Amino acid sequence: MKEPMIKWLKEHLPTKLPGVTVNDNFGPPVYQDGQQKFVVQGRKGKPDVIEAVLEGMIAYQRAGLLAPIDDLFEKWADKDQFIPSTIKALTLNGKLYGVPYNTNVRVLLYRKDLFQKYGLSVPKTWDEMLQEAATISSKQSGVAGLGLTTKNGSVRTFQEFISFFFEVNNGENPFKYDETGKKWEMNTTPDKLAKVLKLYSDCFFAANPSAANQNTRGNDYQATDTDYVSGKSAMVPMGPWIYSYRTTGEVAKKILEEETGVAPLPLPPGGVQATYLEVKPISINAFSKEKEAAWELVKILTSKEFVAAANRIEGVNPPRKDVAELPEFKNDWWEQAFIAQLPTGVALAAINWGLVINDITESLQKAIYKKQTPEDGGKELYNTLDQRAKGDQL
Numbered sequence: 001m002k003e004p005m006i007k008w009l010k011e012h013l014p015t016k017l018p019g020v021t022v023n024d025n026f027g028p029p030v031y032q033d034g035q036q037k038f039v040v041q042g043r044k045g046k047p048d049v050i051e052a053v054l055e056g057m058i059a060y061q062r063a064g065l066l067a068p069i070d071d072l073f074e075k076w077a078d079k080d081q082f083i084p085s086t087i088k089a090l091t092l093n094g095k096l097y098g099v100p101y102n103t104n105v106r107v108l109l110y111r112k113d114l115f116q117k118y119g120l121s122v123p124k125t126w127d128e129m130l131q132e133a134a135t136i137s138s139k140q141s142g143v144a145g146l147g148l149t150t151k152n153g154s155v156r157t158f159q160e161f162i163s164f165f166f167e168v169n170n171g172e173n174p175f176k177y178d179e180t181g182k183k184w185e186m187n188t189t190p191d192k193l194a195k196v197l198k199l200y201s202d203c204f205f206a207a208n209p210s211a212a213n214q215n216t217r218g219n220d221y222q223a224t225d226t227d228y229v230s231g232k233s234a235m236v237p238m239g240p241w242i243y244s245y246r247t248t249g250e251v252a253k254k255i256l257e258e259e260t261g262v263a264p265l266p267l268p269p270g271g272v273q274a275t276y277l278e279v280k281p282i283s284i285n286a287f288s289k290e291k292e293a294a295w296e297l298v299k300i301l302t303s304k305e306f307v308a309a310a311n312r313i314e315g316v317n318p319p320r321k322d323v324a325e326l327p328e329f330k331n332d333w334w335e336q337a338f339i340a341q342l343p344t345g346v347a348l349a350a351i352n353w354g355l356v357i358n359d360i361t362e363s364l365q366k367a368i369y370k371k372q373t374p375e376d377g378g379k380e381l382y383n384t385l386d387q388r389a390k391g392d393q394l
Contacts, residue, residue, distance in 0.1 A: 098281025194378025243315025
């Protein structure tokens with residue numbers, strides 16, 4: 001969480017939540033670390049309240065670590081202020097397990113100044129993205145045409161991959177639930193998985209110099225973000241939070257406020273405009289000994305006041321209708337550029353994504369380090385995911 005919001009919490013929580021002590025260590029800054037800690041220690045009742053990404057919330061719920069809050073939410077006067085799709089995304093098997101405090105989708109950010117300099121058009125297809133990225137890599141010293149997150153196991157690596165996958169897979173999840181058999185089954189093909197793996201392989205190897213810098217293979221999301229705002233990459237699949245970097249220095253401020261354009265993710269042949277829908281929840285630990293106070297904290301962290309302040313600082317989209325109607329959101333070009341793409345967002349299926357994320361990102365490693373062809377990788381990944389479904393591991 002950004003420093004201004006930590007300051008907000010320290011200033012407001014003593015009066016908004018009297019008699020309750022909230023730890024001022026808000027947890028690990030990396031989701032993978034936070035998830036690992038919560039899975040290990042959650043049954044001890046700590047922390048009482050946890051923030052997550054959607055796939056993390058699903059995994060926690062499947063592990064029995066989250067308390068359902070639909071009864072509490074229904075009694076809350078603010079309940080009708082939340083965009084229905086964000087509440088639906090956090091509802092599993094008819095029970096609500098979190099309240100959203102922000103939402104967003106993945107789009108393509110691109111450097112308008114560099115595109116103009118080299119007479120390039122905003123890419124609408126994967127091939128155009130690869131060609132234009134390679135052009136920038138070859139002509140602009142110190143700048144890679146495209147930045148990607150590819151660290152094994154990273155939530156962002158998965159989120160970027162699944163965005164491209166949704167385009168190939170007709171805007172649908174790789175699994176679907178069979179109501180008759182009461183089980184999950186595959187909802188894609190080896191060829192579709194291979195197409196996404198080939199896209200990544202092509203990003204690093206199809207041109208010389210390559211569209212994406214080969215030295216950035218294995219980058220986590222912090223490096224992807226900082227490379228773009230420092231001018232080291234010209235295009236990135238990205239969410240709106242990166243706008244918060246404009247406060248980190250003049251270079252980042254100029255790039256984000258003056259030189260960045262926002263466009264839908266480019267499409268593969270025959271693809272559909274679909275992308276990863278992120279909904280970030282605040283949830284209650286099922287083993288908390290202070291659930292009443294925990295719910296009061298959840299309401300504060302998803303209130304109009306807090307959501308407006310936090311979403312504004314980070315540049316993300318509000319899940320609350322009353323916040324979206326505020327002038328500072330309605331009249332902001334950045335907010336509106338991302339809000340325009342929200343209808344293309346696809347919510348993740350309600351499976352335990354932990355193992356699947358590892359399967360996908362490990363397959364991606366084999367592609368970008370030339371350990372396996374995309375075609376073989378697509379077949380292997382399909383078989384692995386199919387066995388997960390058949391083995392009731394979802």
